[in-house]
Amino acid sequence: MKNQEIARALHEISVLLEVEGKDKFKPRAYARAARSIESLGEDVEAVARRGELESIPGIGKAIAKKIEEYLDTGTISHLEKLRKQIPIKVTELESIPGVGPKTIKLLYDNLKITDLESLEEALNAGKLEGLPRLGAKSIAQIAEGISLVRGGMSRTLLAEAMDVASRLVEYLKQSVSITQIDVAGSLRRRRETVGDIDILVNSPSPEQVAAAFVSYPEIGEVIVKGDTKVSIRLKSRLQVDLRLLPAESYGAGLQYFTGSKDHNVRLRALAQQKKLKLNEYGLFRGDTAIAGRHEEDIYDQLGLQFIPPELREDHGEVEAAQADQIPALVELSDIRGDLHSHTDQTDGSNTLEEMIEAAVQLGHEYLCVSDHTKNLTVANGMDESRILKRIDEIDEINNSGRWPIRVLKGAEVDILPNGELDIDDSVLSQLEVVTVSVHTMMRMDRAAMTERVCTALESKYAHILGHPTGRLLLKRPGIDIDLEDVFEVAKKNNVVMEVNSYPQRLDLDAGNIRLALRSGLKIAINTDAHKTFELDNMRYGIFQARRGWATASDVINTRSVKDLLPLLKK
Template sequence: MGRANDEVAELLQEYADLVSITGGDAYKVRAYEKAARAVAGHHEDVSDLDLAGIKRIPNVGTSIAEKIVEHMTTGKVGAVEELRAKIPAGVRQLTAIPTLGPKRAMALYEELEVSSVDELAEAIRSERLRDLKGFGEKTEANLLHGIELLQASGGRVGIDLATEAAETMVRELSSVTGCRRCAYAGSLRRMRETIGDIDILAASDDPGPLMETFVGLPDVAEVIAHGEKKTSIRTAKGLQVDLRVVPPASWGAAMQYFTGSKAHNVRTREMAVHAGLKLSEYGLFDAETDELLVSETEEEVYQRLGLPWIPPQLREDRGEIEAAQRGELPDLVTEDDLRGDLHTHTDLTDGLSALEEMVAAAAERGYEYYAVTDHAPNLYMQRMSDEKMLQQRGRVRELDREHGGMRLLHGTELNIDPEGGVDWPAEFLEAFDLCVASVHSHFTQSKAEMTRRLVRACENPHVHIIGHPTGRMIGRRDPIDVDLDAVFEACARTGTALEINSFPDRLDLRDEHILWARRHGVKFAINSDSHSRIHLPFVRYGIGTAQRGWLSADEVINTWPLDRLLAFLGRG
């Protein structure tokens, strides 16, 4: 269940944290952190590689490769177990709090015997941290906010992890004899950005084999409840999954009911009542006679209520019922509409795959065009220079000639500085095919300062797209404080597109902001922000977010034909 690479990456990152907590060499910590990112982004499954194959992964040396092999063959790593034994588990759990690093977590344990999130919150409330070196009122406030972020997640997981788990289970269950249909429902089907638990629905006249297969799946760590109609399990990563089995004739009504949302279902049930009907997971019935009217497909259920089928991503009671009644539901953008990706990275900066690998992976996706947008020099840790960027441009032009069926664009991701300026003078920027501009620092500026900063970036004639516009990291960093109306108005006025960043821990803009920005007439770009060839498919999550924001294809610039896109970029 899940990629072995992700499991290994978590182990390497944990080892890096343990080394840091115990005061180990900083170089060793960075080496394991780099290796963790490299393994997570590597396109080959590490469980299929021998020692030599693992050593070919960038940033994975002999010692790290040997630990990976040890883990894959024995299920544990001696060096990790040794360090785990030295440090209370609670201290490691403290490092999950945003802004609290491993060394500070250990200091809290050694000085105040704090070994859990609740104990830390109590220590802050009683002002016990203020006597510690490096801790003050501002640190306390930041840590309390970090605890709030951690607790607000409520055990929810990112849409990518939930999707991977759900699709694996659906594949397994679909192969069970007697299973007529199987799919996931709930908030995952509605493409919510985080998922509390997974709802899987199956149709069969004989639920027994499905339930037995379900509880026997490899990733099942605990069986919470085991019944004939519903069984619940918890995976090794703590994710609850509920399987419901319904008769094939009830499939449509059950999918409508268990997809939700609760607010949408309340509205549809109210419509049924007003029409003299009853709606449940078993079907749509005549309220007086209990005669079953329709139940087999969702389309039939909605049609009997006087509505067209409503896409799951819209089912949040945000006007979709009224739009359906007026015949004004949007023709939502789909992944098939995307003609290219306009924000990606290579190993020239912080990516994990070489330029040639990224281009080949994009070509495999059938893109009409593809942009390489490595970081600009003001993000100092990426060590970009004019010479490196120009050398890359030359290679992009060579590859463009080799990939006759896909146009390659050479771009960059600029850094919006605190005053709203960007890297490089105008004459250097002029030669790029496109420029994405993003906030990467100074996230705590005042609302007025941040607003001026983004509006000025929009007004720069060389900036085509504002990348991950609110700067949030789901569960780890709040969005910036900014007047979004002013930013959306500036984008519409200047013709600057807003990015829907598809990376699962960003999904920025979020759906509510897309709905808001559409009213200003803004155009959007749905990009992967890939840092590895395996990240390119992340656009599916950006598409889901765009659909939740009611976007049609024409509002998304990278669904446009190349000539129209180039005209937008000023290259027509």
């Protein structure tokens, strides 16, 4: 789906027009159109095919034309022209927290800053001080943002990388004859962000595979083209390494290139103890390969249970495999419902009915609708009377039998800075699933933040702690909080920890999921969907939960609604 790409392009036009400064209204029109496409509840291409682009709020004839141009050609000529006139790397600069269109214009007009590098130079030279409308606090925020972006610059979100990889795999399969193809590396281990993509192929005609690979339409440049390894950089800057492997060592290559490095070091040491040698070509006794064709055989010959890629981090999985104690990790097919979703009642894009319909399509047995509450004014959070109205609406839907799904009455309730919830107990008591989350005042110190969240968990009606650290991957670190304390209080108060499937969140992270489970807590894997198609993000939460060693019984929403609801009782 190209919604996000198009929204980005329209937004970039709005910023460049703003910098150009010729017209007051056009930048706003493009910004509005970008937001409209970004929050559109369906594929913009489908809308275009129906000829209904202009029915989208904020999209007039001129912008509709540009969207069509993008869908046809992958770019917008107006944008290309603006980029030539004003060489600002908008996306790069805006990736820095605290830098928006106004700041970009200010930096360009006064200091001719066009990208991250020139901004960093100006910052280090003290040139930002003394700029109009840019206080010391903003400058400090920009400095912090730059180091965050620098740290994550070469990384891509798992969800995005998986999309790129599966398109490329499809393309190769269509183009040439392939016997086996796998994506390896950190992507196969489902790390939350990845540095590059590794693709392994076995084919009767490796030269043709390499040729097809370097003529992939999304390619930016060829880095290396050898007989067994070809590396390219895509237009999106992401690097992809293709390795051509013979069938007899395919499994060994898959094991080797999946990693992690630390996991492989452990395996090689284990092989040595058994007087064997393990490398990317196979497992050898002397010169004889005793495994290599299939990855499972390598583990088997080393006396290990098969280790799922998500666990291969040398975090105890080798010992567990030796003792036959690798858990049966939770799978997507175990999930029976979703406990966190939003509608257009607050900041979601789709109606209640559309969300329900989409959850039915996914085969869910239940969907909890958990819109925001009144403290979150930017999301048009609900007050008590709106929640009560919502409860009636849901009762009516459930009683009507219109959909073969149980809609659960919920809310994502704001945790106020003092730890109180922003909704009255008399209303909370009527909800079936109350998720409590921190959305505001995220920069409190560790002691105060821990106290704040722990107080909230003590509420009689807090069932689930939503996205417990509030981090946004590659964008902002989480809140400063002592999760061990939080887990202890959660255990006492029977509060479930959320694993949020939103690709930018994936919060809790793997280490903390494991810690939560060890503390005796249960988790809920939820999508936090704000659009119908985001209900499909569940798999990313599953990957994360697997990386945290979670089994189906650790996850409350693998249960039927009848078994689930009693688990939430205090």
